Amino acid sequence: MNFTLQQVLIPATQGYDTVDVQIVDGRIAAIAAHLEVIGTTVDGRNKLLLPGFINAHTHSSEMWQRGLIPPVPLELWIAELYDFTPLHPEQIYLSALGTAVETLLSGGTTVVDHLVLIPGQEIATIAAAVKAYREIGIRAFIAPLIQDQELDTGLPTGGRSKETSVYHRSTDATLAILQQAIDQFHHPEQGIAIMVAPTGPQLCSDALFTGCIELSDRYHLGRHLHLLETQAQKLLAQEKYGYSAVEHLKHLGFLNHRTSLAHCVWLDEADIEILAATQATVVHNPLSNLRLGSGIAPILKYQQAGVNVTFGCDGAASNDSQDLLEAIKIGSILHNVTDLDYRHWLTPRQAVEMASLGGATGLGMANELGSLAVGKQADLVLYDLTSLSLLPRTDPIGLLIWGRPTAAIESVWVRGEQIVAQHQVTTIDVPALRHQLFSQSQWHTERQSPTVKQFEAHYRSVMGLPAL
Amino acid sequence: MNFTLQQVLIPATQGYDTVDVQIVDGRIAAIAAHLEVIGTTVDGRNKLLLPGFINAHTHSSEMWQRGLIPPVPLELWIAELYDFTPLHPEQIYLSALGTAVETLLSGGTTVVDHLVLIPGQEIATIAAAVKAYREIGIRAFIAPLIQDQELDTGLPTGGRSKETSVYHRSTDATLAILQQAIDQFHHPEQGIAIMVAPTGPQLCSDALFTGCIELSDRYHLGRHLHLLETQAQKLLAQEKYGYSAVEHLKHLGFLNHRTSLAHCVWLDEADIEILAATQATVVHNPLSNLRLGSGIAPILKYQQAGVNVTFGCDGAASNDSQDLLEAIKIGSILHNVTDLDYRHWLTPRQAVEMASLGGATGLGMANELGSLAVGKQADLVLYDLTSLSLLPRTDPIGLLIWGRPTAAIESVWVRGEQIVAQHQVTTIDVPALRHQLFSQSQWHTERQSPTVKQFEAHYRSVMGLPAL
Numbered sequence: 001m002n003f004t005l006q007q008v009l010i011p012a013t014q015g016y017d018t019v020d021v022q023i024v025d026g027r028i029a030a031i032a033a034h035l036e037v038i039g040t041t042v043d044g045r046n047k048l049l050l051p052g053f054i055n056a057h058t059h060s061s062e063m064w065q066r067g068l069i070p071p072v073p074l075e076l077w078i079a080e081l082y083d084f085t086p087l088h089p090e091q092i093y094l095s096a097l098g099t100a101v102e103t104l105l106s107g108g109t110t111v112v113d114h115l116v117l118i119p120g121q122e123i124a125t126i127a128a129a130v131k132a133y134r135e136i137g138i139r140a141f142i143a144p145l146i147q148d149q150e151l152d153t154g155l156p157t158g159g160r161s162k163e164t165s166v167y168h169r170s171t172d173a174t175l176a177i178l179q180q181a182i183d184q185f186h187h188p189e190q191g192i193a194i195m196v197a198p199t200g201p202q203l204c205s206d207a208l209f210t211g212c213i214e215l216s217d218r219y220h221l222g223r224h225l226h227l228l229e230t231q232a233q234k235l236l237a238q239e240k241y242g243y244s245a246v247e248h249l250k251h252l253g254f255l256n257h258r259t260s261l262a263h264c265v266w267l268d269e270a271d272i273e274i275l276a277a278t279q280a281t282v283v284h285n286p287l288s289n290l291r292l293g294s295g296i297a298p299i300l301k302y303q304q305a306g307v308n309v310t311f312g313c314d315g316a317a318s319n320d321s322q323d324l325l326e327a328i329k330i331g332s333i334l335h336n337v338t339d340l341d342y343r344h345w346l347t348p349r350q351a352v353e354m355a356s357l358g359g360a361t362g363l364g365m366a367n368e369l370g371s372l373a374v375g376k377q378a379d380l381v382l383y384d385l386t387s388l389s390l391l392p393r394t395d396p397i398g399l400l401i402w403g404r405p406t407a408a409i410e411s412v413w414v415r416g417e418q419i420v421a422q423h424q425v426t427t428i429d430v431p432a433l434r435h436q437l438f439s440q441s442q443w444h445t446e447r448q449s450p451t452v453k454q455f456e457a458h459y460r461s462v463m464g465l466p467a468l
Numbered sequence: 469m470n471f472t473l474q475q476v477l478i479p480a481t482q483g484y485d486t487v488d489v490q491i492v493d494g495r496i497a498a499i500a501a502h503l504e505v506i507g508t509t510v511d512g513r514n515k516l517l518l519p520g521f522i523n524a525h526t527h528s529s530e531m532w533q534r535g536l537i538p539p540v541p542l543e544l545w546i547a548e549l550y551d552f553t554p555l556h557p558e559q560i561y562l563s564a565l566g567t568a569v570e571t572l573l574s575g576g577t578t579v580v581d582h583l584v585l586i587p588g589q590e591i592a593t594i595a596a597a598v599k600a601y602r603e604i605g606i607r608a609f610i611a612p613l614i615q616d617q618e619l620d621t622g623l624p625t626g627g628r629s630k631e632t633s634v635y636h637r638s639t640d641a642t643l644a645i646l647q648q649a650i651d652q653f654h655h656p657e658q659g660i661a662i663m664v665a666p667t668g669p670q671l672c673s674d675a676l677f678t679g680c681i682e683l684s685d686r687y688h689l690g691r692h693l694h695l696l697e698t699q700a701q702k703l704l705a706q707e708k709y710g711y712s713a714v715e716h717l718k719h720l721g722f723l724n725h726r727t728s729l730a731h732c733v734w735l736d737e738a739d740i741e742i743l744a745a746t747q748a749t750v751v752h753n754p755l756s757n758l759r760l761g762s763g764i765a766p767i768l769k770y771q772q773a774g775v776n777v778t779f780g781c782d783g784a785a786s787n788d789s790q791d792l793l794e795a796i797k798i799g800s801i802l803h804n805v806t807d808l809d810y811r812h813w814l815t816p817r818q819a820v821e822m823a824s825l826g827g828a829t830g831l832g833m834a835n836e837l838g839s840l841a842v843g844k845q846a847d848l849v850l851y852d853l854t855s856l857s858l859l860p861r862t863d864p865i866g867l868l869i870w871g872r873p874t875a876a877i878e879s880v881w882v883r884g885e886q887i888v889a890q891h892q893v894t895t896i897d898v899p900a901l902r903h904q905l906f907s908q909s910q911w912h913t914e915r916q917s918p919t920v921k922q923f924e925a926h927y928r929s930v931m932g933l934p935a936l
Contacts, residue, residue, distance in 0.1 A: 063860065067863050072813075073810055316871075320867065321871045326794070388898065393911050402759065402787070441860035443477070444862055
C-alpha cells in the first residue's frame with residue numbers, strides 16, 4: 001500500500017530536517033519538504049522516522065527458558081539449555097512470534113534467527129519459524145543452527161585425552177537438511193531468507209564449513225556463526241587448530257562481506273585485521289556477554305580498524321529480553337570504560353547507523369536496507385517523541401539510544417507493509433499469543449541439569465577455578 | 469485505606485508461595501494463605517508482590533538535559549551540565565514529577581533526590597521538589613546538593629599551581645540553607661525526609677562536612693555523597709589529602725550506618741574495609757558509570773566484604789533514563805565479566821534484596837521498609853506476570869530482573885496508599901505533565917559549553933591523553 005508521511009523529523013547531517021516521505025510499491029520514492037500526497041497520509045508531526053534496526057543475532061526458541069538458567073558461563077549455561085530445549089514445533093512457532101513482537105516494539109524490522117533445530121524434526125522446526133515470521137510480517141533471516149560434533153567437544157581438554165563423542169546426525173545429513181530448507185523456504189524477495197550457520201568452530205568440522213560455503217556460494221546465502229564468545233573457546237581453538245580460529249576460518253574461505261559473526265569477544269589484533277580485510281561483520285551481543293560473563297568485546301578497536309559492527313539481542317535464555325534498543329544502549333555505552341580517550345566513544349548517531357546500515361551490510365543488503373534513501377525498501381520505524389520517556393525535548397536520537405524508551409514505537413513498516421500501528425502489532429493477535437505462552441508454561445522453582453553436573457568439574461579445572 | 473491482596477505470589481526461601489496479604493493503616497498486618505478480607509479486595513492472581521525498590525541516587529532536574537550531553541567523562545560532562553542547568557523552580561517541579569513517574573513504573577517506591585539547587589533560589593528549589601513528591605505520593609529523601617568550592621577545584625592539578633576560585637556562597641550560608649530546609653520540609657513520618665548531602669570530597673571543605681555531620685546527628689538525618697566516581701577524583705583526593713578520600717571521610721566521622729555513597733568506583737582494599745567497618749552503603753549507578761566511562765565499580769568485592777550495596781539510576785543527563793529495573797539488571801550482570809568464578813556472580817534474588825532491603829538499610833530504614841514482613845510499611849509493587857515481556861512463565865524474579873519488563877507494574881502502594889493502578893499513575897495528570905515537559909523544551913541540534921572548552925585541555929593533560 002502506498003502512503004506519504006507528512007512533516008516527520010529525520011536526522012540530517014547536522015540536527016534534523018522536517019520532511020515528507022513517499023512510499024510507493026514498498027520502497028522509498030521521495031524524501032523532501034512539501035511533497036504531493038501519494039496513497040494514504042500518515043501524520044509525522046512530533047515523530048522521528050528511522051530505518052528499521054536489525055536484530056542481527058538471536059535464537060528464538062530460547063524464549064522458553066528466559067529468566068531461568070542460573071548465572072553460569074556459556075559452557076555450563078548451554079549444557080542446561082540443551083537439557084531442557086523445546087521439542088515441539090508449536091513451541092517454535094510461538095517463541096518466534098514472541099521474539100518478533102519484542103523486536104518490532106523496540107525498533108527492529110529484521111531478525112536473524114540462529115534457529116536451534118529439534119532433532120528429527122529439523123524441517124518442521126524451520127517451517128514453524130517461517131510460518132510465524134510470515135504471519136507477523138517481520139523480515140527474517142533464518143539461520144538453522146547446525147553442528148556435527150557433540151556438546152562436550154566444545155570444552156577445552158586442558159591436555160587430557162577424552163573419548164570422541166559421535167554426533168547424532170552425520171555431516172552429510174545435516175547439509176541435506178540445509179539443502180531442503182533452501183529449496184522450501186528461501187524467498188528473499190518475500191522477506192524470508194535462509195542463511196548457512198554452523199554454530200561455531202568449537203562444534204563443527206571443516207567438512208561442515210566447506211559444505212556451508214558451497215551452499216552459500218551456489219544460492220547467494222549469508223553466512224552466520226558464533227565466534228570466540230568465551231575464553232574457553234579461544235583455548236579450544238588453540239588446541240584444535242594450533243592457531244587462531246579466525247585464521248582457520250579465513251583459510252577455509254568462510255569469511256566474506258556477507259559473513260556475520262556473533263560475539264567476537266576474544267579476538268586479538270591479527271584476528272581483527274583479518275575481519276577488516278575480509279569485510280566480515282561483527283554482531284555485538286553485549287547483554288548476553290555480560291550475563292554469561294563472556295567478557296567485553298573490543299568494539300572500539302573494531303570501529304577503529306574499519307570492521308563493520310552491528311547489534312543483536314542474542315537468545316532470550318542468555319539476555320533475557322529481545323529488546324533491541326536495550327542492546328544498542330548497552331552496546332554503545334559499555335565500551336566507554338575500555339578506552340580513556342572519550343574521542344573514541346560511540347555516539348548515539350553512530351549507534352543508529354551500526355544498528356541499521358551496519359546490520360544491512362552484514363546481510364549483504366546495504367543497497368536495499370538500512371538508511372532513509374530513495375530507492376531503498378521501506379523497512380521503517382516511526383517513534384512518538386511525545387512519550388514521557390523521550391521528554392523533555394532535547395536530542396531525539398540521544399533520547400532514543402541513551403534513554404529507556406517506553407511506548408515510543410508508534411508505527412512499523414516492513415517492505416512498505418504496516419505491521420505496527422498506534423503502538424500495537426496489527427498482524428497477529430497478541431493477547432492470544434500471551435494466552436498461549438502462559439498456558440503452555442509454568443512457574444518453575446527448581447530444576448537440575450544433568451549435563452551441567454557432568455561438565456562442571458572439568459570446566460572449573462580447565463579454566464583454573466578452584467574445585468568445588 | 470485498608471486492603472487485602474488475595475492469592476498473590478511472593479518469593480519464599482525456595483520458589484514462591486501463594487498467599488493473601490492484609491494491609492492495615494499503611495502497614496503489612498498479615499501474610500498467610502486464606503486470610504480474612506480486611507478493607508478492599510485486590511486480586512493477586514498471576515501477579516508477583518515485591519517490596520518497593522529504592523532509586524537510591526538521582527538528580528531529578530538533570531531530566532532537562534537527558535539525551536543531550538555528548539559522550540565525555542564526568543569532569544567535562546558536569547561542566548556542560550552546569551552551563552545549561554535549569555533556573556526556574558517550575559522546571560524543578562516538573563522534572564521531579566517525571567523522575568517519580570519513571571521510578572514508580574519501574575518498581576521504585578522511594579527516590580533519593582540529590583537535588584541541584586538553583587543559586588539564590590535554594591529553598592524554592594527544595595520546595596518545588598517537595599511539592600512534586602507529595603502530590604505524586606512517592607517516598608522521597610531530598611538531599612540538597614551542596615558544595616563550597618568552585619567546579620574547577622574538582623580537577624586534579626597535575627602538580628601545576630592554580631588560582632583559588634571562591635565559591636559564590638559561604639560554607640555558613642550553605643549550612644543555614646540546610647537548617648532552613650530541615651525546619652520546613654523534614655517530615656519523615658509523612659514520607660518526605662531531608663538528608664545532608666555534600667556533593668563529594670572533590671568540591672567540599674572539611675568545615676562543610678563537619679557542619680553536615682552536626683546537622684545529621686541533631687536531626688537524625690541520613691548522609692549522602694558522591695564518592696570516587698572517577699579516576700580523576702582519586703588523583704585529586706591524593707593531591708588534596710595525601711591519602712585516600714575514604715580514610716579522610718572516616719577521620720571526619722562522616723561514615724556511619726546511615727551514610728550512602730554514590731558510585732564508589734575507585735576504592736582499594738583498605739577503603740573497602742573502612743566501608744565494611746563503618747557500615748556505610750554503596751549506591752551502585754552502573755549506567756552512568758558506563759555512559760561517562762567512569763569504570764566498573766567492584767561490586768562483587770563489596771558483597772564479599774560484607775558492604776551493603778544498593779542501586780540508583782543517577783541523574784537523567786548521565787544515564788539517560790530513570791528506569792530502576794534497567795539499573796538493577798545492568799548492575800547485576802555487569803560484574804560477571806570481572807570475576808571468572810561464577811559462584812560469586814549476583815543472582816536475581818540477591819539483586820531484588822539489594823534494591824529493596826539494601827536501599828532501606830542505606831537510609832537507616834531497614835526496620836520500616838525493604839521486605840515483605842509483618843509490621844513494615846506498605847511500600848509495595850504488584851507485577852503483572854501476564855505481560856508478554858514476562859512470558860513464557862519460568863522464574864518470575866529471573867524474568868523481572870534479567871528481562872526487560874514492559875507494562876509489568878500493575879499497582880504500586882506507598883505507605884499503604886495506592887498511587888499506581890492498572891499500570892497508570894493515578895495521583896497526578898500524566899498527560900498534562902507530558903504536555904508541560906513538551907511545551908517547555910525544544911529539539912536542540914547543537915550547543916557549545918564554554919566551560920568544557922575551558923577545562924578540556926587541562927583535563928586531557930592531567931589524565932595523560934594526547935593533546936587535541
